[in-house]
Amino acid sequence: MVTDLNPWYRAAACSGTDPELFHPDSESPAAQQDAKELCAACPVRETCLDEALAEEAGLGLTSRFGIRGGMSRRQRVREDARRRGVTPAPKRRHASTKPKCTKFMPKLTPEQREEMRRLWTDEGFTQIALSRRFGVAPKTVRRTLGLEP
Template identity: 40%
Template sequence: MTSHDWETDALCAQVGGDEWFPESSQGVSEAIAICRRCPAITACLAAAMAEEAGLGPAHRHGIRGGLTRRQRAERARKTATAA
């Protein structure tokens, strides 16, 4: 199994790409609702956190693993502080 085999099970693979880059709070809510039903949410978030390691919110994009770019940046900050 390769590191991104989870992508074939991900619900985002079945939904349009623009859904993951919403321009409104309603769009964010809709994308996150899809993520919460996704069987690949844990692997998706782990991949996002690994790929974005060391980056601030401005260098993170879209909804990944059920979190916004700012939420992922905050999680990374908290993890780094706890280490």
């Protein structure tokens, strides 16, 4: 959204639009869609984005608000970092992508244990290769091979 302070505001697609459109209650893509669609067709979107990034320079995510230049506050943080050549912090991983706890790894059957020992001694498999092949933690491989108590 633009104000009278910006010399280019008269050409903006959002000129005269309700400011609430650019400050949705949620950060969900659906809540931001209307504002982003309006910005996508705006002839001064890049100028608006440039000004938003200049005003917000050095500010963190919590100091940025609403849709500006067709981008959400999170997108502007990433764009600002990209323009400055800084690698932004990685996105947080959702609980579903966390590595599984090795405590609940599958147990090996006696046949699998024997096969693992054979591959170790006769075929020269490494501990990591055995770990991947049987889907167990490296510690389980070491214990099965008698390398660790």
